Amino acid sequence: MVNAKSLPPQVTQYLYPMLGWLAWMVLLVCIARTIFLAGLLGVRVYRDEATEGLAGSLLAAVLVGSASGIAAALFPTH
Secondary structure (H helix, E strand, O other): OOOOOOOHHHHHHHHHHHHHHHHHHHHHHHHHHHHHHHHHHHHHHHHHOOOEEEEHHHHHHHHHHHHHHHHHHHHOOO
């Protein structure tokens, strides 16, 4: 088993806020895409066309949620 050194404070003071901002931006993009796809779904149902694409946005939101959990486990804040 390999024990890794913790990152120095000069790195973590910039890394944690950047990871937080990145997670928020990706979640905002996922929300915007979901709203867009909801409108597109309504139009396609009205026209009796194929309805796909919503699963990709939901999968991206799940991926970001799990990535933030993994990052929180790897980079403890205390």
